[in-house]
Amino acid sequence: MVAFGTLAILIVATLASLFMAWTIGAGSSGSTPFAPAVGARAISVMRAGFLVGILGLLGAILQGANVADAVGTGLVGGLTLSPTAATVLLLLAAGLVAVGIFTGYPIATAFTVTGAVVGVGLGLGGSPVWPKYAEIGTLWLLVPFVGGGIAYTTARVLRHESIPERYTIPALGAIIGLIVANIPFTLLGSGSSGASVAAAATAELPLPSAIGQALVSLLVAVAAAGALVWDLDSDVERAERHFLLALGGLVAFSAGGSQVGLAVGPLLAAVNGIALPISISLFALLVFGGIGLLAGSWMGAPRMIKAIAQDYSSLGPRRSIAALIPSFAIAQTAVVFGIPVSFNEIIVSAVVGSGFAAGGAGVSTRKMANTVLAWIGSLALALALGYGLITVIQLF
Template sequence: MAVVTVATLGVAGAASLFMAWSIGAGSSGSTPFAPAVGANAISVMRAGLIVGVLGLMGAILQGANVTEAVGTELIGGVTLTAGAAIVALLTAAALVAIGVFAGYPIATAFTVTGAVVGVGLAMGGDPAWPKYSEILTLWVLTPFVGGGVAYVVARGLIGEKIPQRPLTAALAGVVGAIVANVGFALLGPAGEQASLSEAVAPGLGVGEIGTPLVTVAFASIVALAVYADLGRDREGAQRRFLLAMGGLVAFSAGGSQVGLAIGPLVPIFSDVGVPLWALLVGGGAGLLVGSWTGAPRMIKAISQDYASMGPRRSISALIPSFAIAQTAVAFGIPVSFNEIIVSAIVGAGYAAGDAGVSRAKMGYTVFAWIASLVGSLGLGFGVYTAVQFVL
C-alpha cells in the first residue's frame, strides 16, 4: 500500500509540474511582458527569462491564497483524492498546452477551475455557489474594467489635453500606492501575509492613520522619482516605467497562477505532512521552466497579433492588469492572465482609433476562453467518471 501511495503521489506531482509548465509557457510566462515586447522595450527571449524569475518569487511570496481556494473551496462535501487531482490537472494542462502550440492564449483559470469542479461533481460533491459567484463576477468584469481603464489611460497619455509628464507621474503614484498595500508572506506572521504599509505603520506611533500615511508617502516617492526621470530622458523613462510594470505583473502572475497548478494537490499532500511552502516552491519552479522554454511563442503572439502597441499604450494596458491581478490574489480568486492582458491590450489599442486591433483574433480568443471552461468541466467530469467505472 505504501508503494502504491508513493507512486500515486508521484504521478500527481508530475501532473502538477506539467500544469505548471503549461501555465508558465502560456499564461504567466507570456502575458506580463507582451506589451513591453510589442513596444520594442525588451526582446522576446529576455522577457521570457525575467518573467520566469519574477513568477517564481511571486509564487513563493503570494501564492497561498489562490492555492488554498483552488484546492479546497471550489467544491463542497468532498475532498479531492489523488486520482481526482491527477485527472483535473492532466485535463487542464492538455488544453492549455494545445493553446500554447496553436498560438491561442487559452484562459488557464477557466480550464483549471472547470476541470476541478468537473471531477468534484463526479465524486458526488456539491457546487460551491458563493465562490462561483465571486469568480464569475471577476471574470465577467475583467474585460470591461481592464479594457475600459486601459482605454481611458491610453487616451490621456496619447492625447494633448493633459501634460504627459505629470500624468505619467501620477499614474506611477497610483501604482506605488497599490504596491504599498500588496500582501507578502515574509512581512506577515506565520501562515499570513502583510503589506509594506501594514508592516511599517506600527512603528510610526500614529494609530489608525499609519497605514494611509505610509501609502501616501510611498506613492509620493514613486511619483516624484518618475517625474524627475521623465525630465531627464522622456523616452528612456517611459521604457523603464513600462519594464517596471511588466515586472510587477509578472510577479503578480506567479502569485496567482501557481495556485492553478498546485491547488488540487493541497488536500492530498497536506495529509502526508508536506507544507504549503514546499508546494509553492515546486509550483513556482515549474512556472519558471515553462517561462524559459515555452513562453517566447506566446509572447510573440500576444505582443503582435492583438494590437499594435507603443510604450504609452503598453503602460496603459499593464496598470489595470496589475490592479486586477492583485485584487484576485488578495481575495483568493483564480483569474486568467490571458483574459486580463488581452482585454487591456485591446482597450489600449482602441484608444488610438482601432490601431491594429485584430477583431478576428479577438473573436477566436473569446471562443477559446468559453470553450476551455465548458470543455474542461465536461472532460473532467467524464474522464473521472470513466476512470472510476473502469477501476
C-alpha cells in the same frame, strides 16, 4: 503507512502538477506580463522570457497561498481531492493549455483548471459552492469591461496633447505606488496570506493602524512619482520605457502569485488528504510550483509573447503603459480575494482597450473572436471531461 499504490498515484500527481506549472509559465503567466513591453519594443522577446521567469518564481513564493487554498479546497464542498482526482484534473487542464500554446491561441488557464476541478469534484459526489462560483464568475465577467475600460481611458489621457506627460506619468506612478504599498506579501505577516508593506511598517510606528497605513502608502506613492519626475527631466522616452518595464515586472510578479495556485492547489488538497511519513508545507509546494513556472517561462514563453505582442495590437509605450496598469490592479485584487483569474483574459482585454484608444489600430477582430470562443470552450470542455473521466475511473 501509505499504500504503495496511493504513493505511486501521488508521485504521478506531483509530476502532473509540475507539468501544469510548466504550461502556465510557458503560456499565461510567462507570456502576457511583458507582451505589451515587447510590442512597444522596450525589451526583447528572449530577455522578457528570462525576467518573467524570475519574477514569477518570486511572486509564487510571496503571494501564492490564497489562490492555492481556494483552488485546492474552495471550489467543491463535502470532499477532499484524492491523489487520483488531482492527477486526472491536472493532466486534463495542462493538456488543454498545452494545445493553446502550440496552436498560438491563449487558452485561459484559470478557466480550464477551474472547470476541471469542479467537474472532477462533482463527479466524485461533491457539492457545488455557489457563493464562490458567483465571486469567480463576477470577476471573470467584469475583467474585459473594467480592464479594457481603464486601459482605454488611460491611453486616451496619455495621448491627449493638452495634458503633458510630465504630469500624467508621475500621477500614474503614484497610483502604482499606492497599490504596491498595500498588496500582501507572505513573509511580512504571521498568517498564510501575509501582510502589506504599509501594514508591516505601521506595526512599528506609534500611530493608529489606519493613520499609519495611510501615511506609509502616501510616502511610497510620493517616492514613485518623484522617481518618475526625475527620470522625465532627463529623457521622456527613456522614462516611459523605464516605467513600462517596471509595470511589466510587477505584472509578472503578480502572475506568479496568482497562477501558481492553479498548479499546486489540487496537489495541496491531495497531500493533505493522506497521511505521509513527512510533512509537506504549503510554502514548499509554492516553491515547487514556482520552479515549474520558471522553467516554463524560460523554455516556452517566447512563442506566446510574440503572439500577444504582435497579433493583437501594435502598441507604443503609452498604450502599453495603459494596458499594464489595470492588469496589475486586477491581478492583485484576485490574489487578495483568492480568486483564480486568467492572465490571458486580463492582458488581452487591456491590450484591446488601449488599442481602441487609437481607433482600433492593429486590433484583430477575428483573432479576438476566436480567442473568446477558446476561453468559453475550454471551461465547458474541462468541466465535462473532468466529470466524465472521473466517473469512468470510479467504475473500474
